[in-house]
Amino acid sequence: ILNVEQSPQSLHVQEGDSTNFTCSFPSSNFYALHWYRWETAKSPEALFVMTLNGDEKKKGRISATLNTKEGYSYLYIKGSQPEDSATYLCAFPSGSARQLTFGSGTQLTVLP
Amino acid sequence: DAGVIQSPRHEVTEMGQEVTLRCKPISGHNSLFWYRQTMMRGLELLIYFNNNVPIDDSGMPEDRFSAKMPNASFSTLKIQPSEPRDSAVYFCASSLRGGSNSPLHFGNGTRLTVT
Numbered sequence: 161i162l163n164v165e166q167s168p169q170s171l172h173v174q175e176g177d178s179t180n181f182t183c184s185f186p187s188s189n190f191y192a193l194h195w196y197r198w199e200t201a202k203s204p205e206a207l208f209v210m211t212l213n214g215d216e217k218k219k220g221r222i223s224a225t226l227n228t229k230e231g232y233s234y235l236y237i238k239g240s241q242p243e244d245s246a247t248y249l250c251a252f253p254s255g256s257a258r259q260l261t262f263g264s265g266t267q268l269t270v271l272p
Numbered sequence: 273d274a275g276v277i278q279s280p281r282h283e284v285t286e287m288g289q290e291v292t293l294r295c296k297p298i299s300g301h302n303s304l305f306w307y308r309q310t311m312m313r314g315l316e317l318l319i320y321f322n323n324n325v326p327i328d329d330s331g332m333p334e335d336r337f338s339a340k341m342p343n344a345s346f347s348t349l350k351i352q353p354s355e356p357r358d359s360a361v362y363f364c365a366s367s368l369r370g371g372s373n374s375p376l377h378f379g380n381g382t383r384l385t386v387t
Binding site: 202203204206249258260262264 | 314315327330374
């Protein structure tokens with residue numbers, strides 16, 4: 161199983177601040193990189209599936225970039241709101257069946 | 273679309289008892305996954321089915337765990353006998369197709385407590 165690492169582990173920001181966090185993954189044999197948002201007491205919800213180097217995807221105030229050559233993806237949140245508070249997970253397909261291996265997540269708390 | 277449906281939402285059982293968790297994937301999705309969430313290990317994949325066939329069960333912790341998918345609309349995860357260390361939240365997820373490019377759709381999870 162290949163390692164997917166996320167940083168920071170947790171993050172507190174003030175409402176209105178913009179923020180970003182990182183997902184690192186092995187750069188060899190790249191297939192795709194997934195981002196999920198996981199609110200407390202709910203289930204993970206897919207944000208993006210990224211497949212192309214240099215790709216940038218956007219969903220409202222949330223965007224993500226991908227660098228497959230160096231093995232990292234950034235997730236950006238512009239103008240954070242309290243409802244953005246959640247754990248953000250990235251996942252990388254690995255193994256013979258390319259099943260998703262999840263990182264440990266970045267726990268974001270947006271303070272009002 | 274009702275999403276992925278899991279039952280029960282909560283299960284409390286005594287050590288040694290058999291536990292069966294159920295999952296109905298989204299109609300038309302041909303891949304189904306069982307994950308377990310614990311504080312120590314985060315979200316870990318237990319087993320992955322594609323077109324009702326188990327593709328990778330290397331994450332199943334031991335022989336006490338078994339999973340079946342008798343048809344495209346139903347899967348079970350069974351623990352027999354259960355132990356306190358099996359206490360966790362178990363998630364079922366489905367995706368439109370196998371491989372790596374389809375996002376996973378998660379159910380609400382089953383919180384299992386084994387006393």
